[in-house]
Amino acid sequence: MFSQPISLKFLYFLVLISSVTCISKHPVLIVVSFDAFRYNFFETENLPYMQLIKTKGTHAEYLYNVFPTKTFPNHHSIATGVFPEVHGVIGNSYYDPEIKKVMKMGPGMYNYNDRVKPIWRWNEDQGNGRYSGTFMWPGGDYSYQGKNITYSVGFQAGYDWKKRVDQVIKWILDPDKPANLVMLYFEEPDTHGHAFGPNSVIIKDLLEKLDNITGYLHAQLEHHNLSDKVNVVQLSDHGMTAVSPPFFINITQYITNGTYEWAGASPAIQIIPHEGHEDIIYSALKKGSKENGHFKVYKKSEYLDRWHYKNNPRSPPILVMADEGYALDDLIISAPQYAKKYNFTLTNQSEFGVHGYDYTVKDMHPYFMAIGPKIKKETKVDPFNTVDLFNLFCAILEISPTKNNGSSTPASHVLAAAGPGKYSVGTILMMSIGGVLVALLLVSLAVVFTLMAIKRQQNITTAAALNKRFPQTFQNYIEAQHLLEPEEA
Numbered sequence: 024m025f026s027q028p029i030s031l032k033f034l035y036f037l038v039l040i041s042s043v044t045c046i047s048k049h050p051v052l053i054v055v056s057f058d059a060f061r062y063n064f065f066e067t068e069n070l071p072y073m074q075l076i077k078t079k080g081t082h083a084e085y086l087y088n089v090f091p092t093k094t095f096p097n098h099h100s101i102a103t104g105v106f107p108e109v110h111g112v113i114g115n116s117y118y119d120p121e122i123k124k125v126m127k128m129g130p131g132m133y134n135y136n137d138r139v140k141p142i143w144r145w146n147e148d149q150g151n152g153r154y155s156g157t158f159m160w161p162g163g164d165y166s167y168q169g170k171n172i173t174y175s176v177g178f179q180a181g182y183d184w185k186k187r188v189d190q191v192i193k194w195i196l197d198p199d200k201p202a203n204l205v206m207l208y209f210e211e212p213d214t215h216g217h218a219f220g221p222n223s224v225i226i227k228d229l230l231e232k233l234d235n236i237t238g239y240l241h242a243q244l245e246h247h248n249l250s251d252k253v254n255v256v257q258l259s260d261h262g263m264t265a266v267s268p269p270f271f272i273n274i275t276q277y278i279t280n281g282t283y284e285w286a287g288a289s290p291a292i293q294i295i296p297h298e299g300h301e302d303i304i305y306s307a308l309k310k311g312s313k314e315n316g317h318f319k320v321y322k323k324s325e326y327l328d329r330w331h332y333k334n335n336p337r338s339p340p341i342l343v344m345a346d347e348g349y350a351l352d353d354l355i356i357s358a359p360q361y362a363k364k365y366n367f368t369l370t371n372q373s374e375f376g377v378h379g380y381d382y383t384v385k386d387m388h389p390y391f392m393a394i395g396p397k398i399k400k401e402t403k404v405d406p407f408n409t410v411d412l413f414n415l416f417c418a419i420l421e422i423s424p425t426k427n428n429g430s431s432t433p434a435s436h437v438l439a440a441a442g443p444g445k446y447s448v449g450t451i452l453m454m455s456i457g458g459v460l461v462a463l464l465l466v467s468l469a470v471v472f473t474l475m476a477i478k479r480q481q482n483i484t485t486a487a488a489l490n491k492r493f494p495q496t497f498q499n500y501i502e503a504q505h506l507l508e509p510e511e512a
């Protein structure tokens with residue numbers, strides 16, 4: 024017989040082995056999005072965990088996102104590799120000319136083009152034990168091509184951040200259906216950024232919390248011995264710029280109420296003239312634009328080709344674009360609502376957060392960093408396009424991409440050269456089979472000792488291990504999170 028202390032250690036070792044072998048035999052990828060996390064927040068904020076990932080892995084100074092630089096179009100271009108005119112999510116809202124209604128977030132918004140497959144759908148389509156999860160990712164909880172993925176949680180504002188991470192880890196460690204791809208979304212700093220502007224102390228505090236949740240995610244991966252098996256891509260959809268009331272422009276003063284519909288939000292307002300009013304509205308807005316000098320007016324034929332925004336029936340007949348640092352009627356209306364909701368006094372100095380400008384505007388740039396076994400270490404790559412990310416995800420997952428609008432060059436710069444079989448499928452398979460056999464042989468012994476071990480092992484809990492690594496860091500998320508609906512994503 025073993026003496027008890029040795030057998031307990033041995034059992035603990037076994038538990039570790041089997042927890043390691045539970046994960047997918049395929050490469051594993053977590054994509055984490057922090058909504059509106061601007062590329063240069065690193066310059067002004069103290070973000071040690073994110074800084075560490077940035078330094079140890081691969082990063083780009085920024086990405087070029089898609090037009091308009093809004094949340095839903097960009098998250099779907101990240102997920103699909105195609106431009107908004109192709110996937111059909113041309114704004115956070117849009118006017119549907121067929122049903123004559125303004126459409127908001129919903130399955131209809133995302134199911135415009137049946138040939139477009141988001142990465143989570145495409146991953147599962149490859150079969151062979153590939154399972155996807157989406158945690159609050161915009162559009163992630165809808166079915167595509169008539170099918171749902173294995174794991175998905177829809178948007179719930181204020182959902183405890185730590186619990187999001189814990190759930191993601193659980194999906195990856197699921198013994199029956201281990202996820203090999205998870206898309207994880209955080210609605211900050213966007214939600215509070217709209218109300219307080221990106222320069223506020225409230226945003227500073229949220230950025231620190233996002234840094235801490237980054238630390239927590241990587242600590243959890245380490246705790247489960249997953250750091251050298253799981254690839255993590257951290258990014259955002261867009262940045263944000265500050266706008267104050269003196270820079271709000273009333274554009275509806277130039278056009279006649281009742282002759283048009285509108286959709287979208289500052290700085291890009293979609294105008295849909297009623298039949299017969301197209302020319303009057305366009306010329307009135309053009310005249311207003313000349314008078315005011317801080318917004319531009321385009322009709323559909325004038326949309327810039329590089330926006331890839333035109334070739335879709337959802338794309339509006341007229342688009343009004345405020346210049347950088349300016350906003351339009353919707354913010355004139357919502358500014359006092361923010362003041363009321365968050366109990367502050369609205370003044371000319373109040374700052375609000377705005378995004379949606381051309382992707383060439385620096386403040387709109389998202390950030391990008393990645394770390395993991397398939398990612399180059401200590402590498403900086405040139406800025407690349409949001410639509411290139413799909414090819415990168417496919418390369419990490421070792422699946423061939425669907426047709427898309429991205430280049431595969433950035434992926435080749437981010438990916439580490441394949442090691443000589445270190446993480447090959449064969450090796451991992453053998454490890455898994457070996458682990459399962461050993462576990463089976465010793466299962467009867469294990470049962471006996473587990474009962475005895477439970478009490479002793481209780482001290483080595485996840486929480487204890489984490490507290491040791493990151494003392495008093497992650498305790499107060501629930502209290503700190505305001506349970507708020509985002510005004511505008």
Ligand SMILES: *[C@@H]1O[C@H](CO)[C@@H](O)[C@H](O)[C@H]1NC(C)=O
Nearest residue numbers: 164165166168169170171172
């Ligand atoms: C997908 O999931 C949704 C929500 O859980 C459900 O209503 C729908 O029936 C599912 N669709 C399919 C094809 O399973």
Ligand SMILES: *[C@@H]1O[C@H](CO)[C@@H](O)[C@H](O)[C@H]1NC(C)=O
Nearest residue numbers: 228231232235493494496497
């Ligand atoms: C984030 O973590 C650091 C150290 O780990 C801690 O000093 C700081 O107070 C934390 N910030 C928040 C907002 O929890």
Ligand SMILES: *[C@@H]1O[C@H](CO)[C@@H](O)[C@H](O)[C@H]1NC(C)=O
Nearest residue numbers: 039040043246247248249251
């Ligand atoms: C993690 O896994 C490696 C092998 O993949 C093993 O050598 C190491 O002991 C494990 N560490 C822990 C803490 O389980």
Ligand SMILES: *[C@@H]1O[C@H](CO)[C@@H](O)[C@H](O)[C@H]1NC(C)=O
Nearest residue numbers: 267268269270271370371372
């Ligand atoms: C606020 O700004 C507007 C526009 O610049 C100006 O007309 C107004 O006088 C300002 N109000 C105050 C209280 O300063």
Ligand SMILES: *[C@@H]1O[C@H](CO)[C@@H](O)[C@H](O)[C@H]1NC(C)=O
Nearest residue numbers: 273274275276352353355356
């Ligand atoms: C814009 O100006 C028009 C005409 O003066 C006015 O009726 C309308 O209420 C203004 N819109 C906003 C959002 O203030």
Ligand SMILES: *[C@@H]1O[C@H](CO)[C@@H](O)[C@H](O)[C@H]1NC(C)=O
Nearest residue numbers: 275276278279280281282283
């Ligand atoms: C504009 O017209 C609609 C009806 O067409 C009306 O409900 C609304 O109050 C009007 N708004 C303004 C600012 O006059």
Ligand SMILES: *[C@@H]1O[C@H](CO)[C@@H](O)[C@H](O)[C@H]1NC(C)=O
Nearest residue numbers: 362363364365366367368369
């Ligand atoms: C709003 O703020 C004022 C002063 O800043 C404070 O006196 C008041 O209690 C606050 N109201 C609420 C509902 O928080």
Ligand SMILES: *[C@@H]1O[C@H](CO)[C@@H](O)[C@H](O)[C@H]1NC(C)=O
Nearest residue numbers: 105106109331426427428429
């Ligand atoms: C983008 O990709 C779609 C799907 O492959 C294709 O139909 C479209 O022509 C592409 N657009 C551009 C500008 O390359």
Ligand SMILES: [Zn+2]
Nearest residue numbers: 059213511512
């Ligand atoms: Zn937003």
